[in-house]
Amino acid sequence: MSEESLDCGSVVSMGPRIDVVTAFPDMFGPVFGESVMGRSVASGLLDIRVHDLRDYSSDRRRTLDDYSFGGGCGMVMMAEPIHACVEKLLLEVMAPTTRVILTSPQGRPFDQAMASEFASQDHLIILCGHYEGIDERVADLLVTDEVSIGDFVMTGGEIAAMAMVDAVSRHVPGVVGKEESVSGDSFYSEKVFDCPHFTRPADWRGFRVPEVLLGGHHKFIQDTRRRWALSKTARVRPDLVSWKEVSTVFAEKIRKKRGRGRGRPPGVRRGAKRCGFHLALVHYPVLNKLGDVVATALTNFDIHDISRSSRTFGASAYHLILPQASQRDMAAKLLGFWRDDASRISHINRKDALSLARVWPTLNTCIQEIEFCEGERPLIVVTSARPAGDRQVSYSDLREIMDSGGHPVLLVFGTGYGLAEEVMESADMVLPPILGAGDWNHLSVRAAVAIILDRLRGN
Ligand SMILES: C[S@@+](CC[C@H](N)C(=O)[O-])C[C@H]1O[C@@H](n2cnc3c(N)ncnc32)[C@H](O)[C@@H]1O
Structure with missing residues (x-):
């Protein structure tokens, strides 16, 4: 693909001509030849050309790199082949506005505003470094923008160039079918994420x-x-x-x-209620007795007993966090049995309690769902047999918060030897441990749930 425009069609591009300069041109074909980019290149909406830097090397072995002056084990890309290639492109295109972009971890962070600005230029030349990077002198002489795609180091600039070309292309009229499908995207007109999207089945x-x-x-x-x-x-x-x-x-x-007494918000089902408080039982990430982070097994006791406590004390839902698909399937089967068939065999109360149970692969997906349902993120309160530290909330203070109904609350319980540090640290508040007569402190999670719910919601 060296020195070649990627196969172009007949439409005139409304975007910049893009020249990518690389020692590894074959990496680009699969990326620029597929999907939205592939169609746009084929129709001529995008004018992207990839140049093999080795064609500009002056020695027979097409060498591009040499040792670093001053020592160090890495090689450096030589100035001359880069200069020869860029000079040729500048003279060939002679565009009113050209940006010569160096991919580099030391550059300004690439973002949507930069993508949009680059898309408004006539000509972009993107340089892909390799090894320790390119000779600083040629960078000083030619480069207008040194750009990074993140605070990490890759082996070469090719993936960074692909990411930039892709993001720039979305700003070229016609590349993405409808303007509305990009204008709602994350970062498009302001630094806010896009909303979550869902499709069928409902x-x-x-x-x-x-x-x-x-x-x-x-x-x-x-x-x-x-x-x-x-x-x-x-x-x-x-x-x-x-x-x-x-x-x-x-x-x-x-x-x-x-003001809801005066009518439901439009679009909300009749009878849809505001969720109050939720419980989550985490099976991952939790600790084992050695302090390692592990996933624990699902138990039937936890499903039944905690659903019943949740129902007794008025929880809106009981969320089982199960990272493994096989465990989620097992939970779905058990819950399905009690929810669908139990009513036929006269276990209405059990069915009622188990209908509160939900299954999620991660605590985050569960929190997102509560947020959808509540319209705001729940206050996350974790429980532990260990001392609570500086985010401790007393049972009476939390009870008051819950009584006020001002915020949805998620009470998080761990299986195994308790919640892993990352969960503890992501919490807004920590409840103190339940203390017994002595220092033996190994209640089952089911017992802990019942005691804590009694303290927070009991009569
Ligand atoms: C191994 S890196 C060179 C790293 C350089 N020695 C440093 O530490 O700053 C080789 C090439 O990969 C590309 N590269 C690596 N990380 C990048 C990033 N985060 N953004 C853009 N380009 C990157 C650049 O083209 C760079 O010249």
Whole structure:
């Protein structure tokens, strides 16, 4: 593919001509030849050319690298082949605006704004480094933008170049079918994530699409999606969000909820209720007796007894966090039996309790679902037999928070020898351990759940 434009069609490109300079041109064919990029290149919407740097090497062995002055074990890409190639391209294209981009871990971080800016140029030349990188002198002379795709080091600039070309291409008119399908994307017009998306079936393995999306009320769907997007951005990338907007949007949501007596928000099913508090039983990541992080096995006792305690004390749902698909299948089978068949054999109460159980592969997916259902992230409160540390909340304070109904709460319990550190650290609050008569402290999780629920929700 050296010195070749990728197979072009007849449409005139509205984007920049893109020249990629690399010692490994064959890496690009599969990426630029497939899917959206492949179609756009084939139709001529994108004008991308990949150049083999070895064609510009002056020696017979087509060498591109040499030793680093001053020592060190890595090789450095020589200045002359890069200079010869870039000079030829500049003279050949003579575009009004050209950017010569060096892929480098030391560059400015690549982002959507940069992709959009590059897309508005007439000509881009992207240099792929290798080994220790390129001779600094040629970089100083030619490069207009040194760009990194993240704070990590790869073996070469080819993957970085592919990522940049892909992101730039999405800004070229016609490459992505409809403008609306990109304008809602993460980072498109502002630094906020896209909202979560769902497709058919509406009920997949018992996991339902959030009801609001099925209601057909466009404005309400739009507002809800905005809230989801803001809430995930605030949680995952607090550095990006405008906290003013986050608090305004959520204050509005709470105001609407308070006024709900005067009518449901449009699009919400009749009878849909606000969730109060939830329980999660984590099977991974938890500790074993040696302190290793492990996954534990599902037990029938935990499903039944904790569902019954949850039902007794008014939990909105009981979430089983099961990382292994086989365990989730087993849970689904057990729950299916009690939910579907039990009523026929007169176990209405058991069916009632077990209908609170939900199964999730990770605690995060469970938290997201609660957030969908509540419209805000739950307060995450973890439990442990170990001392609580500085995020400790007393039982009476938490009870007061739960009584007020101001925030959804998720009480997280661990199996094995307790929750792993990463779960403990992600929590908003930690409940103190239940203490008995002495220092023997090995209650079953089922007993701990019942005692804690009695303290927080008992009469
Ligand atoms: C092994 S790296 C050189 C790393 C260099 N010695 C340093 O530590 O800054 C080789 C080449 O891979 C590319 N590369 C590696 N990591 C990158 C990143 N995060 N973003 C963009 N390009 C990268 C660059 O083209 C770089 O010249």
